[in-house]
Amino acid sequence: MTAPASSAPARSEPHAGNRLLDVRDLCVAFPGHLAVRGISFHIDRGETLALVGESGCGKSATSLAVMRLLPPGARIAGAVTFDGIDLVQANERTLRDLRGKRMGLILQEPMTSLNPVLTIGDQIAENLMRHEKLTRAQARARTVELLDLVRIPDPARRYDDYPHNMSGGMRQRVMIAMAVACNPQLLIADEPTTALDVTLQSEVLELLDSLRRQLDMALLLITHDLGVVAQWADRVAVMYAGNIVEKAGAHALFENPAHPYSRGLMGSTLRLEGGGHYTSQRLTEIPGTVASALHEPGCNFAPRCALATADCRIAPPPLRPFEGRQVACPVVTQPSKEADRVAAGR
Amino acid sequence: MRLLSRTGRSLRRTLIQAVPTVIGIVILNFLLLQLVPGDAADVIAGESGSATVESMAALRKQFGLDQPVLVQLLSYLNHLAHFSLGFSPRYNMPVGELIMARLPYTLMLMACAFTLSLVVGIACGALMAAFARRWPDRAMSLVVLVLYSAPGFWVGLMMIVLFSVHLGWLPSGGAITIGANLGFWDAVGDQLAHLVLPSFSLACFFIAVYARLTRSAMLEVERQDFVRTAQAKGLTPFTIQIRHVLRNALIPVTTVAGLHLGNMLGGAIVVETVFGWPGMGRLALDAVMARDFSVLLGVLLLSSFVVIFANVLIDLLHAWLDPRIEAE
Numbered sequence: 001m002t003a004p005a006s007s008a009p010a011r012s013e014p015h016a017g018n019r020l021l022d023v024r025d026l027c028v029a030f031p032g033h034l035a036v037r038g039i040s041f042h043i044d045r046g047e048t049l050a051l052v053g054e055s056g057c058g059k060s061a062t063s064l065a066v067m068r069l070l071p072p073g074a075r076i077a078g079a080v081t082f083d084g085i086d087l088v089q090a091n092e093r094t095l096r097d098l099r100g101k102r103m104g105l106i107l108q109e110p111m112t113s114l115n116p117v118l119t120i121g122d123q124i125a126e127n128l129m130r131h132e133k134l135t136r137a138q139a140r141a142r143t144v145e146l147l148d149l150v151r152i153p154d155p156a157r158r159y160d161d162y163p164h165n166m167s168g169g170m171r172q173r174v175m176i177a178m179a180v181a182c183n184p185q186l187l188i189a190d191e192p193t194t195a196l197d198v199t200l201q202s203e204v205l206e207l208l209d210s211l212r213r214q215l216d217m218a219l220l221l222i223t224h225d226l227g228v229v230a231q232w233a234d235r236v237a238v239m240y241a242g243n244i245v246e247k248a249g250a251h252a253l254f255e256n257p258a259h260p261y262s263r264g265l266m267g268s269t270l271r272l273e274g275g276g277h278y279t280s281q282r283l284t285e286i287p288g289t290v291a292s293a294l295h296e297p298g299c300n301f302a303p304r305c306a307l308a309t310a311d312c313r314i315a316p317p318p319l320r321p322f323e324g325r326q327v328a329c330p331v332v333t334q335p336s337k338e339a340d341r342v343a344a345g346r
Numbered sequence: 347m348r349l350l351s352r353t354g355r356s357l358r359r360t361l362i363q364a365v366p367t368v369i370g371i372v373i374l375n376f377l378l379l380q381l382v383p384g385d386a387a388d389v390i391a392g393e394s395g396s397a398t399v400e401s402m403a404a405l406r407k408q409f410g411l412d413q414p415v416l417v418q419l420l421s422y423l424n425h426l427a428h429f430s431l432g433f434s435p436r437y438n439m440p441v442g443e444l445i446m447a448r449l450p451y452t453l454m455l456m457a458c459a460f461t462l463s464l465v466v467g468i469a470c471g472a473l474m475a476a477f478a479r480r481w482p483d484r485a486m487s488l489v490v491l492v493l494y495s496a497p498g499f500w501v502g503l504m505m506i507v508l509f510s511v512h513l514g515w516l517p518s519g520g521a522i523t524i525g526a527n528l529g530f531w532d533a534v535g536d537q538l539a540h541l542v543l544p545s546f547s548l549a550c551f552f553i554a555v556y557a558r559l560t561r562s563a564m565l566e567v568e569r570q571d572f573v574r575t576a577q578a579k580g581l582t583p584f585t586i587q588i589r590h591v592l593r594n595a596l597i598p599v600t601t602v603a604g605l606h607l608g609n610m611l612g613g614a615i616v617v618e619t620v621f622g623w624p625g626m627g628r629l630a631l632d633a634v635m636a637r638d639f640s641v642l643l644g645v646l647l648l649s650s651f652v653v654i655f656a657n658v659l660i661d662l663l664h665a666w667l668d669p670r671i672e673a674e
Contacts, residue, residue, distance in 0.1 A: 069578060096580045096581070096582065099579065100580035100581075103578075104578070105574075105578035107575060112570060113572055113574070115572040115575075115590050115593075116572075116668075117593050117667065117670075118589075126589075130580060130581055131580060162670070164670050175575070178575070179578075
């Protein structure tokens with residue numbers, strides 16, 4: 001698979017100096033399985049973009065593709081431009097200089113994402129010594145500051161702790177400290193709160209958001225938790241089976257989800273305003289599983305969609321502008337009476 | 347400080363466990379050796395060729411072999427309690443002196459072979475893992491397979507043929523050049539030259555085991571999330587392999603290495619015989635042939651000390667490698 005010819009003009013296109021990451025027609029293929037099927041999105045400096053979708057929809061593959069950290073055997077195509085640098089064509093050396101320095105990554109599971117036999121301090125300092133060329137003593141001092149920044153109590157003593165000495169929330173803070181050590185411009189957080197207690201989730205997200213402001217980072221937040229999105233994201237891209245089906249401002253999406261899949265996601269979330277409770281009110285669910293999207297020639301969501309027409313199953317619908325957002329659903333963007341009737345009856 | 351207290355605790359635990367182990371080993375060995383047909387008197391009588399029933403009875407009485415088994419055992423334990431390993435009827439000298447003359451050579455051989463097997467094995471394994479499924483990996487796998495399947499004494503003999511007979515680089519046997527009057531450094535060099543072939547033949551099997559183990563452990567560790575974290579920090583592949591992957595992969599390797607120490611002592615008997623190395627292994631073999639059980643018991647007791655002590659070292663290494671051990 002090679003990069004499509006369209007990637008060359010995409011790079012030379014002048015960006016409004018604010019554009020940090022530009023992803024165009026990104027495809028990620030694992031052996032025997034196409035995980036991401038040509039998605040495009042961008043992140044401006046200092047902005048939070050949430051990539052939302054259920055498990056297996058290609059969110060993590062997208063984040064790893066941006067860092068070029070996909071496992072060997074995975075192939076990518078399309079164009080990923082980070083601050084003017086083409087990440088798809090970049091060589092290993094350029095990528096290594098970017099990783100950790102200008103892009104930080106936070107993974108889902110802080111227990112397994114930290115090396116069990118090295119102290120957490122050394123694992124953070126490693127990053128500083130690699131990119132900032134600090135001496136061991138300088139890196140130690142800076143690491144203690146970072147641990148303090150992520151609100152770990154008694155940071156100087158904690159430096160010599162091993163990951164198993166810490167709780168899950170603390171470990172995730174260590175991961176965050178590690179990712180922001182060199183003041184990256186882009187922070188990619190791949191389900192940063194999934195492995196944590198509910199009470200810790202908001203603390204960690206609040207920390208991420210305040211760091212984003214303090215350090216002026218852009219944040220690519222990957223999650224399946226819509227509550228997280230509503231509170232912390234500026235813009236949202238909803239992914240389904242390797243495609244982005246809707247791109248909208250976070251507020252707009254929550255007020256009025258357009259794509260049937262987005263509507264389904266919102267419908268399967270508990271909301272307090274309605275006075276509903278899962279004991280008294282049935283949660284709506286999206287029928288079927290993502291697996292039904294395999295080998296679907298048309299819209300991936302068609303097999304599970306209440307609005308699907310015969311046309312939906314012929315060709316995949318492109319993203320179209322609709323009410324100040326982009327939606328990949330011809331039925332919704334060209335509203336017919338049928339769609340309104342079904343939507344109203346929901 | 348934390349490491350020190352951990353070390354102290356681990357040492358104390360090992361010592362407490364070691365005492366009953368050693369007593370058990372002594373009693374069990376003693377009783378097992380009673381099952382062997384024949385005794386020292388038989389061998390001496392057979393060699394002299396002119397023994398009578400009376401002279402054999404006199405020999406047995408002299409060696410204390412005419413006593414009931416339980417009395418012999420108690421007398422042996424009594425000797426041990428006084429830090430004496432007994433007296434060898436065969437060599438006509440105290441067992442302690444006999445063994446002490448041999449122990450340094452065995453320790454030297456074992457230490458060299460063990461270090462060699464760990465260092466070379468882990469280095470080979472790391473290289474194989476770095477080139478996994480490419481030609482350097484396949485070529486080294488083949489070499490490792492040969493080392494694994496060829497018996498140590500055969501490798502030893504072949505190396506004697508190559509390095510001593512044809513090339514003349516290294517001595518073919520013995521522990522030192524007899525009669526050479528050397529200065530200190532020349533003597534050390536001479537000693538090392540004599541060590542090379544025996545240590546390698548003893549180590550070759552273990553090199554193969556540790557190479558395979560390191561390779562598979564590293565490939566296993568490479569799939570862990572923290573390796574991806576390390577990559578996300580922009581570290582070079584070399585740093586990731588050594589600092590993150592190898593460090594974790596060493597834990598299973600040292601565990602197995604600790605278990606192998608006993609095997610290595612057993613393997614030393616064969617290698618010592620091939621190279622005429624004056625170690626405890628050969629002493630043990632001679633003792634079996636001569637039914638000189640007091641020497642054999644002494645060798646077995648000392649060997650158990652060596653294995654226990656080496657295991658303590660491995661435990662310490664382990665505690666240093668894996669900080670999680672403390673948490674258990």
